Amino acid sequence: MADTFEPRPEHHFTFGLWTVGNPGIDPFGVAVREPLDPVETVHRLADLGAYGVSFHDDDLVPAGSSPTEREAIVKRFRAALDATGMKVPMATTNLFRHPVFKEGAFTANDPAVRRYALAKTLDAIDLGVELGAEVYVMWGGREGVEVDAAKDPRAALDRYAEAVNACCAYVRERGYRLRFALEPKPNEPRGDIFLPTVGHALGFIERLEWPDMVGVNPEFAHETMSGLSFHLGVAQALWAGKLFHIDLNAQRPGKFDQDFRFGSEGIRDAFYLVKLLEESGYTGMRHFDAHPYRTEDASGVWDFARGCMRTYLILADKARRFAADPEIAEALAAASAAGIHEETVPGGATSGAAVSALRDRVRAEAADPAWLHALATRGYGMERLDQLVNELLLGVR
């Protein structure tokens, strides 16, 4: 079979420096791999066909670097970008590693911690913008509680909003061309985390000062941990015009945050997601926020990166086949799939008169018991449709 799944920059695949660079520390074990030099990462990913990289401030410029050191690091890193044509479409802040953030960052009880977190973020925004980032991700990994008594959750949301507003105000003042993307997660490392799902983030955004500057960065693993459908969550983000960025990886529901190679778990969910991204006109990055298994040495790291991208391309190809498959088209028709695009209220649901008129019409129809019986007993052929999709995925049609 001819293999056409070769990643190229126009596919807009990006990786966090921390993903391939993950040394394999977990709650029960120490590092199994040496740190990666960000410059090497840029070159290796460029060779594999990626479009760019992203980073937390500390991934690139270690905490405590002097201004001179920072300058040297940035210069060297930029040279790697220039040499390879790689981009930095997104940047973010590490507000979770240092013990100072153990009780929270933007929502810490201690105002000094919150202020430090905000100042660190502003510095990191500068760094990201300097390297070309147009999206700034905020993952509030420490924004949460184990002990509900200790933090008023409504005040915590006030503080969270205040921090996001402050970053927006700063970006506006500086004239940066930067949008923010909130990354939800339900738990881990905190017992419960604020803004646990895409939905909670979408609701939160609408209460901000400049909601248009803020969208979401849904992560496959994070929604899936809660057993929610990632595909449907991303669809709602797109529906709301808020899909600014996305984190691709793999996860089993109800388990620790696994961040496995994209497609290695939940292949059907991954397929519907890729189909949605490809068909929705989403123009953002296909960003992998995953890490190699702890069993891997350095060469496994690059197998991991290659696998993430290949699986995406394979699934995108399946999505095209889905659209072109006449038997699937027939099954979709049997399921009345096109009907969902038809207005329910002819004349418009915001007109009370049109709504009342529709009711009258339905009453007349439903007066004939056969009408309702026919609607109730019709089949939708979903078993056949689903099996067709399964066989498409399995490559036997």
Next chain:
Amino acid sequence: MADTFEPRPEHHFTFGLWTVGNPGIDPFGVAVREPLDPVETVHRLADLGAYGVSFHDDDLVPAGSSPTEREAIVKRFRAALDATGMKVPMATTNLFRHPVFKEGAFTANDPAVRRYALAKTLDAIDLGVELGAEVYVMWGGREGVEVDAAKDPRAALDRYAEAVNACCAYVRERGYRLRFALEPKPNEPRGDIFLPTVGHALGFIERLEWPDMVGVNPEFAHETMSGLSFHLGVAQALWAGKLFHIDLNAQRPGKFDQDFRFGSEGIRDAFYLVKLLEESGYTGMRHFDAHPYRTEDASGVWDFARGCMRTYLILADKARRFAADPEIAEALAAASAAGIHEETVPGGATSGAAVSALRDRVRAEAADPAWLHALATRGYGMERLDQLVNELLLGVR
């Protein structure tokens, strides 16, 4: 010990007719109890100290009743309300029982189903308003998918919004004093349900035509099924000004929808929830959407109802003791709990200048390594605080 946990109407406890009336059907078993007459329910609940009842259209007026039958039923029911002083603060529609809704109601692929669902809802709104309802709950139990291929989720959200808009338009045209409350649920009976969490509903509402008319009706069991914190979800709803109603019951995470007696599982979550409701100034109903165990006969049903209310009152009393406990106050101070109410950015987070000034100040402070070290090494005394709460809950302080 003097028992002061006697429910009274001013506590605003309400029950769905379908809760005490649940006959005990489950996926593997048939009914174990006889249907309850709604009039008996009103009298029994009034005797127990409840404030009112709620219903689905079909709970009160069986589907297919003639106008004359409907009138007789309503008259008899209203007489029971009048005799007891019981209220109907909320009503809702059954859009899930009849086979016509097997593929969805407001988001069914077939436009005829959607129109029927809408017409049924308008009739049910009339019934609810006629009996005094001021909140109308929408639980979209059939709005979802097992086969993602069969339904465009963004179009489904369009249709969902259209239906809610249509109901709002109708209510406005009629001049009803009625607000809507969307009830999220992640799954069951569908594989995945649209608007799976409080957050998703909050985000959705903001894209409606009249967002002020629509809030949420969070349910303990539904959020907990996904392992999310119900307490934090309700807090976000309150923060957004959207807690229009609430459904109280009990549930274990990661299991089927259990709808157990309030407080029978997750007592700590229940405590924090009651504390939040009592302290937030929430003036709505304390509505129980639960059902008795299938092991119960008729007398167990009323034990169940009594238990729901008693547990709420016991926990409300604990919340008052929490607020008055000097050792807890001391532990809260050690955890800097009051600090969450302090503005992070003096002068206002929406001012770029104030934000930049704050960063300068933090940079100066953080230049001294001892400053950060002190912040990083301080303790918050959360173990002590949490243990105090535990002992308060266990009644040993």
Next chain:
Amino acid sequence: MADTFEPRPEHHFTFGLWTVGNPGIDPFGVAVREPLDPVETVHRLADLGAYGVSFHDDDLVPAGSSPTEREAIVKRFRAALDATGMKVPMATTNLFRHPVFKEGAFTANDPAVRRYALAKTLDAIDLGVELGAEVYVMWGGREGVEVDAAKDPRAALDRYAEAVNACCAYVRERGYRLRFALEPKPNEPRGDIFLPTVGHALGFIERLEWPDMVGVNPEFAHETMSGLSFHLGVAQALWAGKLFHIDLNAQRPGKFDQDFRFGSEGIRDAFYLVKLLEESGYTGMRHFDAHPYRTEDASGVWDFARGCMRTYLILADKARRFAADPEIAEALAAASAAGIHEETVPGGATSGAAVSALRDRVRAEAADPAWLHALATRGYGMERLDQLVNELLLGVR
């Protein structure tokens, strides 16, 4: 692509009468399909290439049938079997539908209920044996609790064991050639069910009077509800010599019991399971205990049945390709996969002397730090291997 995935009797596919016959009742909705005549089921499944059917006593002979009615039903059913060549390899008892079992069956608190459950089971064993069953499944769906206070769990296990022992004693006395298979489930319809996983059943069996007569009937959905690996659970059952039967379907972790079409969720788990069954020499039935979506009419029911079998055959074909793929073989070698078959203790782990000698040898080797360093830094190439499997599953290799 030539389609070689046609089910035939030698594949040993069987279906419960209750699976294709499921009318679509769920906790929120009534039946959507008419009951199926068991005789029609036998004919339809035979046409599709199945090997046989299974049943609960009540599926075939409705409760309350007179001896004459029973005889007529059995005769007519047997005629359908004879006409089609279909077999009844397994039978079971319905100990969950009738209200008498609401508090349990073999572990009900009330001894009269337990005795009734046992008598019903003995009758059902007679019926199963009469129709040729060689495996008798026991699913204890009502054996559990919501209220832990109400039942001593150790005594409940005594009663459970007593019931299984009694059935074995009966079978031995009658000289039936019948083995029992316990089917674990963690919860639903009870809050918690005894013997919640394959493991708990395996442990329980060893405390029975005739452990050799009793094995397990693992179900994909039931293990997966708890987030456990079905593949690993079945492997342990095989390892213990206890895989007497198996129930195939599909399920998302942490959700209600879904019983979807085999392979429609968790396709990777399904693949490893099929690979294990095919490679282990398992000679039992491939039994589908699933049901069609509620969206289906009668024609969808048979699409469902066909899909279950086709997916199994597709995956069995993938397993053969896996075994024959040279690049996968190479990756397995890189992962030292064959090493797991080598004895750890040369000379035998049950010899204290051999064990001590091994320690001496390891101490000598580990005295050289390079030895441990080499072991610690080697890679296993799991990312590459897993990606190869993924691409095999997706049909692109």
Next chain:
Amino acid sequence: MADTFEPRPEHHFTFGLWTVGNPGIDPFGVAVREPLDPVETVHRLADLGAYGVSFHDDDLVPAGSSPTEREAIVKRFRAALDATGMKVPMATTNLFRHPVFKEGAFTANDPAVRRYALAKTLDAIDLGVELGAEVYVMWGGREGVEVDAAKDPRAALDRYAEAVNACCAYVRERGYRLRFALEPKPNEPRGDIFLPTVGHALGFIERLEWPDMVGVNPEFAHETMSGLSFHLGVAQALWAGKLFHIDLNAQRPGKFDQDFRFGSEGIRDAFYLVKLLEESGYTGMRHFDAHPYRTEDASGVWDFARGCMRTYLILADKARRFAADPEIAEALAAASAAGIHEETVPGGATSGAAVSALRDRVRAEAADPAWLHALATRGYGMERLDQLVNELLLGVR
């Protein structure tokens, strides 16, 4: 209220050195607390009323210590034990921290790793026995897979059994008075872990060479992660005579391994567990395998330890009140709770004749429809009983 919840040595409370000594590393953050000197730990815990401590080999004697260093450490540690009267009832091996174990220990694919793991365990057994341990725990945290293709699970169980057998052979040869306790866990740090639940371990043990030497060490968090009832799992272990040790902590279902302070989550489960331990005659340790929140400094660590023990004692007191409460006794009678202790088959379930005779008797009784109707419609009063327990737990009765 007089406080009688003071821990004393006769309560048999023990803590792992690694529990209070946990420095607060998590997947997203570095250490927040300094390491604790084991000698200090012994003294502090003795002051708090504990009975003893447990350890992994490396907790006490850092890897790479010379024999002389080991001797000095042991001598100093023993002096602390002697000075305080503290015991070491249990010891275990760290087979998860070092990178050499990244692909497994007893079930690693590479035989050299397995042999190293076994040798390390034998050394650790010597250390444990030297300090008085009578129970040796085996937690196979790295025994599992992310990539199912890479490891034959049946062979892995062979290797697992071989390792346990080897340890038993060694202990027998040395004449140690030591029993083994397997500690199950479903996942984390591996994607799936072998022997994921108490049940799987119980089944596994029966296939070992010396099953009497091996029992289980169930952990509250580990069973609860899978949503299983810890109380029922421990009950089955007791029923099988296999509860050799127990790990107490707290956990929310479906989340990462939280290891919170005992009783801080799931208080009802904790109550039933304590009731079971106290009433079953279990004479082993009440061992806490938990760690303080990451928000805590050194003083929070000791609050944590104190809280674990106090909550146990509070719940033990509740269990005594439960047994003495006349209203609870009445509710238990209404639920026929004593009936579970009655034999189902008079004359013995292992007699085919007695079983058949029972069936005849039931048939006769069931011939009267009123008999079955009465059994089916009786209530069990579980709502009342459960509410009584809830109010007992909440301290209002």
